[in-house]
Amino acid sequence: MQIEPHNHGKKDLQMSVSSRRLFLLSSALFIAGCGTKKVTSTLPSPIWDYKPTLEEAPVVVPAPPTKLNVGAIGRSSWAKxxxxxxxxxxxxxxxxVTVHHDGMTAFKSTSRGAASSRLETIRKSHLRRDGGRWGDIGYHFAIDPAGRVWEARPLSWQGAHVRAKNEGNIGVVMLGNYELQAVNRAQLASLNQTLSELMKIYNVPVSRVKTHQEWAATACPGESLQRAMTQMRRTSLA
Ligand SMILES: [Zn+2]
Known part of the structure; x- marks a missing residue:
């Protein structure tokens, strides 16, 4: 019996169609954040409506064991x-580490009480976000115009200050609106010290010290603070 030769003429030219991934971009760039440009009467908005997907749901890991040593005023001294x-x-x-401004009205008071009540205003406004789904003020540290450093959300908790980029990201807010006011020397020195300490403790290179507008379309942290950050990263933090 004759065996049919293999048919070498028929090559399987059918190529498997590689599946394509659909990247669903957010509908648009949100122009929001800590202070939309030139708006001074609104409450701080470091985050907009955002529901994490399952993929983005963070894994629970133990809290970082370190505590910042910049002499931050304890959270319990201001938070109600x-x-x-x-x-x-x-x-x-x-x-x-990401730097913000609160983006509310200009704020130049060096009074401790004024800073404390401004922090509480921000905390309350953040607690109302997403139908009351936020657990605390979104930032980890705040710096007031006198250069005081305030503890905000404890570092053991992930922050809520840059949309979809909060994992492993420390949020530092400068109280005030740096679209409308200039950064003063005292708070800049304090910011510099806080950032360099955080960089050292957590081994964060200067390339990962960012401002909010470097993550997303927002005016935050305002023109004057953005300029100061650019300079600081080239000089004292480099
Ligand atoms: Zn911001």
Whole structure:
């Protein structure tokens, strides 16, 4: 019996169609954040409506063991309520530090009481976000116009200050609106010290010390603070 030879003429030319990934970009660039340009009467908006997808849901890891040593004024000295753990995620290993302004009205008072009540205003406004789903003020540290450093959200919790980029990202807010006011020497020195300490403790290179507008379309942290940050990263933080 004759065996049919292999048919070498028929090559399988059918190529598998590689599947394409659809990248669903956010509908548009949100022009929001800590202070949309020139708006001074609104409450701070470091985050807009945002529901994390399953993929983005952070893994629970132990809290970082370190505590900042810049002499930050304790959270309990200003906050009129405790963090709500069920509305927060544990901090992931720290990789970034991001600088913001609060973007409300210009704020030049060097009074401790004024800074304290401004922080409480921000905390309350953040607690109302997303239908009350935030567990605390979104930032980890705040610096007032006198250069005082305030502890805000405890570092053991992930912050809520840059949309979809909060994992391992420490949020530092300068109280005031630096679209409308200039950064003063005292707070700049304090910011410099805070950032360099955080960089050292968490081994964060200067390339990962960012401002809000370097992550997303926002005026935050304002023109004057943005300029100061650019310079600081080239000089004292480099
Ligand atoms: Zn911001």
């Amino acid at each position: 309520g405790n963090p709500i753990p069920r509305n927060m995620n544990r901090m992931l290993p720290i990789r970034y």
